[in-house]
Amino acid sequence: xxxxxxxxxxxxxxxxxxxxxxxxxxxxxxxxxxxxxxxxxxxxxxxxxxxxxxxxxxxxxxxxxxxxxxxxxxxxxxxxxxxxxxxxxxxxxxxxxxxxxxxxxxxxxxxxxxxxxxxxxxxxxxxxxxxxxxxxxxxxxxxxxxxxxxxxxxxxxxxxxxxxxxxxxxxxxxxxxxxxxxxxxxxxxxxxxxxxxxxxxxxxxxxxxxxxxxxxxxxxxxxxxxxx
Amino acid sequence: xxxxxxxxxxxxxxxxxxxxxxxxxxxxxxxxxxxxxxxxxxxxxxxxxxxxxxxxxxxxxxxxxxxxxxxxxxxxxxxxxxxxxxxxxxxxxxxxxxxxxxxxxxxxxxxxxxxxxxxxxxxxxxxxxxxxxxxxxxxxxxxxxxxxxxxxxxxxxxxxxxx
Numbered sequence: 499x500x501x502x503x504x505x506x507x508x509x510x511x512x513x514x515x516x517x518x519x520x521x522x523x524x525x526x527x528x529x530x531x532x533x534x535x536x537x538x539x540x541x542x543x544x545x546x547x548x549x550x551x552x553x554x555x556x557x558x559x560x561x562x563x564x565x566x567x568x569x570x571x572x573x574x575x576x577x578x579x580x581x582x583x584x585x586x587x588x589x590x591x592x593x594x595x596x597x598x599x600x601x602x603x604x605x606x607x608x609x610x611x612x613x614x615x616x617x618x619x620x621x622x623x624x625x626x627x628x629x630x631x632x633x634x635x636x637x638x639x640x641x642x643x644x645x646x647x648x649x650x651x652x653x654x655x656x657x658x659x660x661x662x663x664x665x666x667x668x669x670x671x672x673x674x675x676x677x678x679x680x681x682x683x684x685x686x687x688x689x690x691x692x693x694x695x696x697x698x699x700x701x702x703x704x705x706x707x708x709x710x711x712x713x714x715x716x717x718x719x720x721x722x723x724x725x726x
Numbered sequence: 727x728x729x730x731x732x733x734x735x736x737x738x739x740x741x742x743x744x745x746x747x748x749x750x751x752x753x754x755x756x757x758x759x760x761x762x763x764x765x766x767x768x769x770x771x772x773x774x775x776x777x778x779x780x781x782x783x784x785x786x787x788x789x790x791x792x793x794x795x796x797x798x799x800x801x802x803x804x805x806x807x808x809x810x811x812x813x814x815x816x817x818x819x820x821x822x823x824x825x826x827x828x829x830x831x832x833x834x835x836x837x838x839x840x841x842x843x844x845x846x847x848x849x850x851x852x853x854x855x856x857x858x859x860x861x862x863x864x865x866x867x868x869x870x871x872x873x874x875x876x877x878x879x880x881x882x883x884x885x886x887x888x889x
Contacts, residue, residue, distance in 0.1 A: 525760060525775055525882040525883070526881045527776070527778075529879065533787060533790070534789070543778065547839050554834075582831045584839065586842070592783070625758070628761075628881040
């Protein structure tokens, strides 16, 4: 009888220990880049380790998964390598958005981007997930103009009422000109973001030599034609 | 004899039930969420994520990320070199740890994850210190500001934020 009680106690202690939450340091980091060809690239990395209790289940493995969802469409998933349950999952995926024209030609289209990332167990399912990126992303067309003839030719916003992200301030320029470009802007924080907008020129950058200031009237009303 | 036999059967049965329960429970991963972001991400963790992530980007994206920091050309070159060196060393550490962990698991042991975390932390510290020692003062300030602002794009678990 004593032997039975002892066995039950040992097994109970073992089970309780095993069911505790595993320590982990999983993390997700997202960056936005211009690939040099005018495309927006969203890069999502998931890295870290977990320490599940022993004995492990033979054949079990972990892997990171991440996806981007453009304008509420289908999630584009990418999976990391399958690694052992105590291994470092270390995954980075890149998503190219070269089809941004839809947002640039039809301003009735609401452009938004959602990012998902998790770590999945082959014997269970996703057991770690990054919280939704709290904030906002938007596309905007901005026009900037140079303000003087002294290098590095700082640029300032010109046509300003295109959309809610402020016109991208631009970074220098090789000539005094007007630049019109699609910019991808994002900011973080609750309720659509409270932080500063961070913007990248992603497509359709055009420059014009010095001359009369561009007429923003048609540009801002999104009427086609040459608005230079 | 009969009593001993019955006890042995009971113990065996309990053992089988217990092992099954433990195996099932250990894979009923309690869901955890990486919800900590922004200022709550410790600097050391932010540097680790920045170096780990940017060092593994394709070259053209890495160039753009370095450009986004807003450094002078000499400081940009220093950062790029540091990223390349960090990336090589980090991948070597991760590969070695994963090999150790795979063997440990196959033999019913746990790997020394604390030693791995310490080695990665040491690599991050060394990279940061070297950057700070070689970049211009303005460059250091610009880089620190960049990593701090990037915390809003990082999500970590509560347990790591509490360190």
